[in-house]
Amino acid sequence: MASLKDLKNRIASVKQTQKITSAMKLVAASKLKRAQEQAEASRPFAEKMSEMLANLAAGVRDLPNAPALLAGTGKEETHLLVVATSDRGLCGGFNSSIVRGARRRIADLQNQGKAVKIICIGRKGRDMLRREHGKLIIEFIDGVAGQKRMAFADAQMVAENLVERYEAGEFDVCTIVYNKFKSAVTQIMTVQQLVPVEPPEIEAAPDEKAGETAIYEFEPDEEQILSELLPRNLAVQIFGALVENAASEQGARMAAMDNATRNAGEMIKKLTLQYNRQRQAQITKELIEIISGAEAAV
Amino acid sequence: MAEAAGGPASGKVAFELVSPERVLASLEADMVVVPGEEGDFGVLADHAPVLSLVRPGVIEIYDGNSVSRRIFIEGGFAEVNPKGLIVLAEAATPLPELSLDRAKELLRNAEDDLEDAREPSESEREKLERVIEVAKLRVEALETHGGAV
Numbered sequence: 001m002a003s004l005k006d007l008k009n010r011i012a013s014v015k016q017t018q019k020i021t022s023a024m025k026l027v028a029a030s031k032l033k034r035a036q037e038q039a040e041a042s043r044p045f046a047e048k049m050s051e052m053l054a055n056l057a058a059g060v061r062d063l064p065n066a067p068a069l070l071a072g073t074g075k076e077e078t079h080l081l082v083v084a085t086s087d088r089g090l091c092g093g094f095n096s097s098i099v100r101g102a103r104r105r106i107a108d109l110q111n112q113g114k115a116v117k118i119i120c121i122g123r124k125g126r127d128m129l130r131r132e133h134g135k136l137i138i139e140f141i142d143g144v145a146g147q148k149r150m151a152f153a154d155a156q157m158v159a160e161n162l163v164e165r166y167e168a169g170e171f172d173v174c175t176i177v178y179n180k181f182k183s184a185v186t187q188i189m190t191v192q193q194l195v196p197v198e199p200p201e202i203e204a205a206p207d208e209k210a211g212e213t214a215i216y217e218f219e220p221d222e223e224q225i226l227s228e229l230l231p232r233n234l235a236v237q238i239f240g241a242l243v244e245n246a247a248s249e250q251g252a253r254m255a256a257m258d259n260a261t262r263n264a265g266e267m268i269k270k271l272t273l274q275y276n277r278q279r280q281a282q283i284t285k286e287l288i289e290i291i292s293g294a295e296a297a298v
Numbered sequence: 299m300a301e302a303a304g305g306p307a308s309g310k311v312a313f314e315l316v317s318p319e320r321v322l323a324s325l326e327a328d329m330v331v332v333p334g335e336e337g338d339f340g341v342l343a344d345h346a347p348v349l350s351l352v353r354p355g356v357i358e359i360y361d362g363n364s365v366s367r368r369i370f371i372e373g374g375f376a377e378v379n380p381k382g383l384i385v386l387a388e389a390a391t392p393l394p395e396l397s398l399d400r401a402k403e404l405l406r407n408a409e410d411d412l413e414d415a416r417e418p419s420e421s422e423r424e425k426l427e428r429v430i431e432v433a434k435l436r437v438e439a440l441e442t443h444g445g446a447v
Contacts, residue, residue, distance in 0.1 A: 041320040048316055048384055052349060052377055152318040152388065164421075219336050219350035228351055229375065232388075239318055 004282070007275040011268060018264035024090070025257035032184060032250035038149060039181060039243045046240050053197070053233055055216060056226055067223070069163070069230040072196035073172045078115040080162075080171035081105065082194070084178040084241055085125030086249040087146035092256030094179060094187065094249055095124040101189040102177045106133060117171060121145055121158070121242070138170075150246055155239035162238075163231050166195055178241040179248035185255050187248040194237055197230060311343045312382030313359065315369065315390060322390050323369065329360040330383055332376050341383045348378045352385065354432045356393070356439045368393040370439050372432050398440045405433035 002010070057070060083102045085095045102118075102125070109116050118137045120126040122145035129137060139161075144154045162174060174195035179187040218225060313330045315323040331340045333355030339348075340360075352374045359367040374387035412418075412426040 038319070042318055044321050045316045045318045045386060048377070048386055049375075052375060052386070056349065155318075156388075217346060217348045219334055219339075219348060224335075225349055225351055225375070236318060 004275065004278055007271060007278065011271045011275065014264050014267050014271065018261055018268065021257045021260040021264060025254055025261060028091075028250045028254040028257060032247060032254055034149070035243070035247035035250050036181070039247050042239060042243050046236050049229070049233055049236050053229060056222055056229065057197075067227050067230055069166065069195060069234070070197050070226065073169070075172045076114065078117065078171040078173075079109050080117045080119065080165070080174040080195075082119045082121065082158075082162075082174065082176040082238075083125045083129065084176060084245050085120070085122035085128075085145065086245070087123045089124060090256065091249050091253035092259075094252035095122075095128065097187070097189045098177055098179055099125055099128045101191060102129065103132070105175070105177070105191060106136070119161075122245075144242065145245070146249075147246075150239065150243050152235070152239055155242055156235040158238050159231060159235035162195065162234060171195075176238065176241050178245045179252075181244045181247040181251060184251040187252055190241075190244075192237070192241065194234060197233060309343050311341055311345065313341075314382065314384045315357070315371075316384065316386055317388060317390060322387075323367075325359070327359045327366070328362060331358040331360070332383070332385065333357070333371075334376065341378055344380075345378045345383070347380070348376070350376045352376050352387070354435045356443070357385065357390075368439075368443055370396065370436055393440065393443055396436070396440060398437065401433070401437045401440050405430065405437055408433045 081102060083098065085098050089095065106116050106118075116133075116136055118129060118133060120129065120137055120140045123142070126137065126140050141158060141161075144158065147154075165171060166174070173193065175191055175193050177189070177191050180190040182188055310326040310328060311330060313323065313325055313327050314321065329340050329342050331338055332350070333353050335351035335353055338355075339350070352371065354371065354373045357369045357371055358365045359369070369390055369392050371385065371387040371390040374385060376386075377384045408426065408430045412423070412430060415422060415426060418426065
């Protein structure tokens with residue numbers, strides 16, 4: 001049985017841990033707020049861009065000289081998986097759910113006899129995938145995840161990287177795996193295709209919309225606009241995923257730290273009870289010793 | 299032409315300038331002049347729908363007959379639809395927020411970058427040259443308009 005001193009030390013150490021976890025929770029909560037704001041601020045651009053793309057793509061997609069980013073390479077042999085995780089741990093199931101999703105997809109693709117390549121954004125994902133799929137990882141992009149504010153320039157850099165590889169014929173299909181932010185407690189693991197671009201459907205009110213899209217004028221022409229728009233759209237998609245991921249990471253961390261703080265509280269309660277019982281037992285024991293000693297002397 | 303639901307008051311054109319990180323401007327103006335790929339074009343209310351590339355340059359926002367705001371953008375896309383004009387730009391700065399000295403400094407930095415790059419690949423060189431081009435245009439815009447509105 002642990003001595004009184006041991007118990008006291010234990011309680012002190014759990015209290016310290018609780019202080020740290022509750023501080024981390026507060027930090028995550030404020031970071032979450034910022035990340036959420038950023039996610040909201042970046043939405044209009046992404047929406048407008050998909051609208052434009054939808055308007056454009058409808059007319060060009062079936063042309064024989066449609067850009068490869070839109071039409072694909074005509075094969076589906078090599079798949080590139082962009083696994084976006086965080087740089088830091090202690091955020092509950094955030095990273096493991098992404099990695100689990102990535103593993104499942106890798107297994108699926110390999111069963112179908114496709115080649116798989118991986119690009120990792122974020123240290124945690126790389127560390128977790130390295131053991132099993134180390135040979136498949138062709139690049140690790142450092143320093144993008146875990147910034148205070150996601151910079152669009154970073155997403156652009158990743159997009160340029162992808163376009164170069166695509167044009168060099170290194171892969172046929174590219175998907176990104178990340179966590180979509182739903183609320184502070186729920187994040188949805190999402191697998192999203194980046195290349196070839198899947199143009200969003202033109203939504204709702206088809207009669208009115210059709211009239212609108214038909215009369216667009218293009219300057220210079222559709223193809224040229226598309227060839228500029230597609231790589232940018234790729235960057236926007238990646239940026240969106242990274243921003244969602246950042247918000248999810250903070251949300252997951254907040255929830256995890258909240259749990260940890262509560263657990264520590266319970267543990268302290270249990271240990272304190274044990275400590276008090278033992279203290280009382282000892283006092284009782286000492287009293288009995290004194291009383292029986294006195295009785296013997298009489 | 300029928301006024302689109304939710305459109306601005308007649309005679310005004312709704313203008314939105316959006317960057318990936320935030321909405322930079324959302325206002326109504328009498329006319330907006332956009333530096334299109336194939337020449338500047340002015341957008342008034344009820345302009346025909348257009349999708350255009352935008353080259354680096356200055357967007358001019360007119361209130362009445364005079365320019366009320368000038369915004370320098372580093373290229374992007376413009377869409378005119380019955381609801382108004384939307385410009386998607388990766389980077390934009392209102393001219394008054396930019397001093398000529400700062401613009402010249404940016405240009406020098408960009409030129410230095412190109413000189414310092416050892417054996418840049420073709421794509422790198424192109425990229426750096428583009429940055430210089432944008433910086434030059436920025437200086438030019440400030441010299442013409444003096445930064446003040």
